[in-house]
Amino acid sequence: MKKNILIIPGDGIGQEVTAWGKEVLVKIAEQFGHEFVFEDAIMGHTAIEATGNPLPDETLEKAKASDAILFGAIGHAKYDNDPSAKVRPEQGLLKIRKELGLYANLRPILLFDELLDASSLKPEILRGTDILFFRELTGDVYFGEKLRNQDNTFASDLMNYHRYEVERITRKAYEAAQTRGKRLCSVDKANVLETSRLWREVVQEIAAEYPDVETEHMFIDNAAMQLVKNPKKFDVVLTANLFGDILTDEASQIAGSMGMLASASIGDGTGFFEPIHGSAHDIAGQDKANPLASILSAALMLDIAFGLQDEAKAVTDAVDKTLKAGWRTSDIADKTTPADHILGTAAMGAKVLAFLK
Amino acid sequence: MKKNILIIPGDGIGQEVTAWGKEVLVKIAEQFGHEFVFEDAIMGHTAIEATGNPLPDETLEKAKASDAILFGAIGHAKYDNDPSAKVRPEQGLLKIRKELGLYANLRPILLFDELLDASSLKPEILRGTDILFFRELTGDVYFGEKLRNQDNTFASDLMNYHRYEVERITRKAYEAAQTRGKRLCSVDKANVLETSRLWREVVQEIAAEYPDVETEHMFIDNAAMQLVKNPKKFDVVLTANLFGDILTDEASQIAGSMGMLASASIGDGTGFFEPIHGSAHDIAGQDKANPLASILSAALMLDIAFGLQDEAKAVTDAVDKTLKAGWRTSDIADKTTPADHILGTAAMGAKVLAFLK
Ligand SMILES: CC(C)[C@H](C(=O)O)[C@@H](O)C(=O)O
Ligand SMILES: CC(C)[C@H](C(=O)O)[C@@H](O)C(=O)O
Numbered sequence: 001m002k003k004n005i006l007i008i009p010g011d012g013i014g015q016e017v018t019a020w021g022k023e024v025l026v027k028i029a030e031q032f033g034h035e036f037v038f039e040d041a042i043m044g045h046t047a048i049e050a051t052g053n054p055l056p057d058e059t060l061e062k063a064k065a066s067d068a069i070l071f072g073a074i075g076h077a078k079y080d081n082d083p084s085a086k087v088r089p090e091q092g093l094l095k096i097r098k099e100l101g102l103y104a105n106l107r108p109i110l111l112f113d114e115l116l117d118a119s120s121l122k123p124e125i126l127r128g129t130d131i132l133f134f135r136e137l138t139g140d141v142y143f144g145e146k147l148r149n150q151d152n153t154f155a156s157d158l159m160n161y162h163r164y165e166v167e168r169i170t171r172k173a174y175e176a177a178q179t180r181g182k183r184l185c186s187v188d189k190a191n192v193l194e195t196s197r198l199w200r201e202v203v204q205e206i207a208a209e210y211p212d213v214e215t216e217h218m219f220i221d222n223a224a225m226q227l228v229k230n231p232k233k234f235d236v237v238l239t240a241n242l243f244g245d246i247l248t249d250e251a252s253q254i255a256g257s258m259g260m261l262a263s264a265s266i267g268d269g270t271g272f273f274e275p276i277h278g279s280a281h282d283i284a285g286q287d288k289a290n291p292l293a294s295i296l297s298a299a300l301m302l303d304i305a306f307g308l309q310d311e312a313k314a315v316t317d318a319v320d321k322t323l324k325a326g327w328r329t330s331d332i333a334d335k336t337t338p339a340d341h342i343l344g345t346a347a348m349g350a351k352v353l354a355f356l357k
Numbered sequence: 358m359k360k361n362i363l364i365i366p367g368d369g370i371g372q373e374v375t376a377w378g379k380e381v382l383v384k385i386a387e388q389f390g391h392e393f394v395f396e397d398a399i400m401g402h403t404a405i406e407a408t409g410n411p412l413p414d415e416t417l418e419k420a421k422a423s424d425a426i427l428f429g430a431i432g433h434a435k436y437d438n439d440p441s442a443k444v445r446p447e448q449g450l451l452k453i454r455k456e457l458g459l460y461a462n463l464r465p466i467l468l469f470d471e472l473l474d475a476s477s478l479k480p481e482i483l484r485g486t487d488i489l490f491f492r493e494l495t496g497d498v499y500f501g502e503k504l505r506n507q508d509n510t511f512a513s514d515l516m517n518y519h520r521y522e523v524e525r526i527t528r529k530a531y532e533a534a535q536t537r538g539k540r541l542c543s544v545d546k547a548n549v550l551e552t553s554r555l556w557r558e559v560v561q562e563i564a565a566e567y568p569d570v571e572t573e574h575m576f577i578d579n580a581a582m583q584l585v586k587n588p589k590k591f592d593v594v595l596t597a598n599l600f601g602d603i604l605t606d607e608a609s610q611i612a613g614s615m616g617m618l619a620s621a622s623i624g625d626g627t628g629f630f631e632p633i634h635g636s637a638h639d640i641a642g643q644d645k646a647n648p649l650a651s652i653l654s655a656a657l658m659l660d661i662a663f664g665l666q667d668e669a670k671a672v673t674d675a676v677d678k679t680l681k682a683g684w685r686t687s688d689i690a691d692k693t694t695p696a697d698h699i700l701g702t703a704a705m706g707a708k709v710l711a712f713l714k
Binding site (some may be wrong): 080083090121142144146147148153154155161192195196200220224225227228242247252258352 | 432435436437438440441445447451477478479481498499501503504505510511512513514515516517518519520521546547548549550551552553554555558561574576577578579581582584585586587599600602603604605606607609610615627635
C-alpha cells in the first residue's frame with residue numbers, strides 16, 4: 001500500500017514525541033511491505049515564529065494533499081499569559097480542523113493492565129474500563145462569533161450548532177457503538193442550553209435508527225462526576241466540542257496519564273492523528289515526554305485511515321510488551337518502578353521499536 | 358439573634374433532605390438561644406405543578422424578605438427527555454440566582470477522614486485535600502441569549518461576561534484565599550474563548566492587589582484532569598459558571614459522594630444555601646437520600662449568612678461524630694460498612710440531631 005503521510009510536530013514536546021510516532025510508521029512500512037512517503041510541515045507557535053501565521057498556506061495545502069496527518073502538540077505559555085494576543089498557536093489547530101472538515105474526534109480510553117497502579121483512581125474502579133469518546137470538533141463555542149467591546153468591559157463567544165453537525169457525528173458514534181458494547185451515552189446540558197436541546201433532539205431521532213444500541217442522555221456535570229465514580233458504566237460517549245475537550249482530559253487519568261492517549265480526528269477527507277496531551281513546554285526539549293501517545297496515534301492512523309488492522313495491532317502489542325517488560329516514562333512510573341526502568345523519550349521510543357518485530 | 362429563614366425544599370429528594378437541614382437549624386436555635394422564624398415556599402417542578410411557574414412571585418417575594426434561604430434540589434426527568442419543553446424547573450433556580458444577585462457560589466470540598474475509602478480515588482491522593490470553589494453564578498452561557506431557528510436546523514447560546522461580574526467574584530475569592538492556603542487557581546479556556554481572555558485579564562489585574570496570594574491560571578481541560586490526578590494542589594479555585602458547574606460535580610468524588618457537599622450562593626443581599634446534589638428522582642420518596650449535604654448547607658448558612666461560627670462548628674462536629682460512629686447512608690457506605698449501619702434519610706438525620714448537644 002502506498003500512502004502519503006504528513007508529519008506536523010508542532011510545538012513543545014510535539015517535536016520529540018512525533019519523531020517516535022514517525023519511526024514506528026517507518027518500521028511498520030518496512031515490515032509489512034508498504035510504501036509510506038513522508039513530508040513535514042509547521043504549525044502553531046513554531047509556524048508563527050517562522051512565518052507569522054499559525055497555519056501557513058503551504059501546511060494547509062500539504063495537509064489536503066496527504067492521505068493522513070500525524071500531529072504533535074500546539075501551544076506556548078507566552079500567549080496563555082497574554083490574553084490580548086491576536087495571533088495564537090491554537091488558531092492553527094482550530095483552522096486545520098475546520099478546513100479539513102474534521103468533525104469527529106475519536107478518543108479511545110485504552111487501559112493497559114500494567115498501568116492500573118499509575119492512576120489516582122482505585123484499580124478496582126478502573127479494571128475493565130473501555131471507553132470510546134466521540135467529541136464533535138467543528139462547532140460549538142470554539143467557532144462562533146467572538147466579541148469584545150471597545151472599553152473592555154464585555155466579552156462574548158457564541159456557542160452554536162447546526163443540525164447536520166450533530167447528525168453526522170451521531171451516526172458515526174452509533175456505528176461504532178454497534179461494533180462495541182452497544183451502549184451510547186450522549187452528554188449535554190439540555191437543562192440550560194438551547195444548543196444542547198437541539199443536540200438531544202437530534203440524538204433522540206437518530207437513536208431510533210439504531211434500536212440495537214442502548215441510548216442514555218446525561219448532563220455534563222453528572223458525566224464529569226460519573227467518569228470518576230464509575231468509569232466502567234460508559235461504552236461510547238458522544239458529546240459536543242467543549243464538553244468533549246473537558247471530559248477526555250479528565251478521562252486521561254483513567255489511563256494513568258495524558259501521555260498514553262491518542263486521538264483520531266476524522267471527516268470526509270484526510271484524517272488527523274494526535275496525542276491528546278499538549279505541548280508541555282515545562283518539559284520540552286528535555287527528553288522527558290512520553291512518546292507512547294504519539295506512537296498510539298500512529299496505530300490509530302494505520303487502523304482508521306488505512307484500514308490496516310494487523311499493522312495497528314502490531315504497534316499496540318509492542319507498546320503492551322514494553323509496558324509488560326516494566327519500562328516506564330516518569331509520568332506513568334509509580335513507587336514500585338525501579339529507577340533504572342524509568343526512561344526518557346528516546347529510550348522509551350527505542351524500546352517500542354525493538355518490540356516491533 | 359433573630360433571623361427569618363425561608364425553606365424551599367424544591368423537587369425530588371429536596372423534600373426529604375431539606376427537612377433535616379431545617380431540623381438542625383431548629384435545634385441550634387434552641388441550644389444557642391436564637392430565634393429562627395421559618396417560612397416555606399415552592400420552586401421548580403413542584404411549583405410548575407402547583408402554579409405553572411417554576412418561580413412564583415410569592416416565592417421570590419418571600420426570598421427577598423428573608424435573611425437566608427435553605428434550598429433543596431431542582432429538576433425532573435420529565436423535562437430532561439423533552440428538549441422542546443418551554444417551561445422547565447431549572448428556570449426557577451436560574452431566575453432566583455439572578456433576581457437575588459447571587460453571584461458567587463462557594464463550594465467547599467470538605468473531606469471527612471472517615472469517608473476516604475468511599476471515594477473512587479486512592480486515599481493517598483485524597484488525604485489532606487481542602488478546596489474551596491468560587492463558581493460565578495450570574496453570567497456565562499447560562500443567561501446569554503438563546504436562539505433556535507424556525508426549521509430547527511440551528512441553535513445557539515450566547516456565552517458572555519461583563520468585567521464587573523468577573524471583578525466582584527474575583528475579589529471575594531482572593532479574600533477567602535488570604536484566610537486559607539493563600540493560593541488561588543483561576544480556571545478558564547483563554548486559548549479559545551474571548552470571555553476567558555477577559556476573565557484572565559481581570560484576574561491578572563486584581564491579583565496585583567493581593568500580592569500575598571499565589572495566583573495560577575489553568576485551562577479547564579487541564580483542571581478537570583488535575584482535579585483527579587492531584588486534588589491537593591488546589592486551595593481556592595475560581596471559575597466561571599459553566600466550568601464551575603462541571604468541576605464542582607467532578608470534585609464531589611473527592612468527598613466520596615455528592616451527598617456530602619454543601620454550597621453557599623452569596624451576593625449583595627439574601628444568601629442561598631443548598632446541597633450540590635440534584636433532585637435524584639430515581640430515589641426520591643424512598644428514604645434513601647443522604648441528608649448530610651442539606652445539614653452541611655445549614656452549617657454554611659450559620660457561618661456565612663449569620664456569622665455564627667460556633668453554631669456552624671457544632672453542626673459539622675455532629676456530622677463528624679455521626680460518621681466516626683460508623684453511621685452511613687448507602688451512597689457513602691463501602692464494603693466494610695456493616696449492613697445495620699447503613700441508614701435511611703430519616704435515621705441518618707436523627708443521628709446527627711442526637712449528636713448535636
Ligand atoms: C489546544 C486547544 C485549542 C485544544 C482544544 O481545546 O480543542 C486542545 O485542548 C485539544 O483538546 O485538542
Ligand atoms: C440545575 C442546574 C441548572 C444547575 C446548574 O447547572 O447550575 C445545577 O447543576 C447546579 O450546579 O446548581
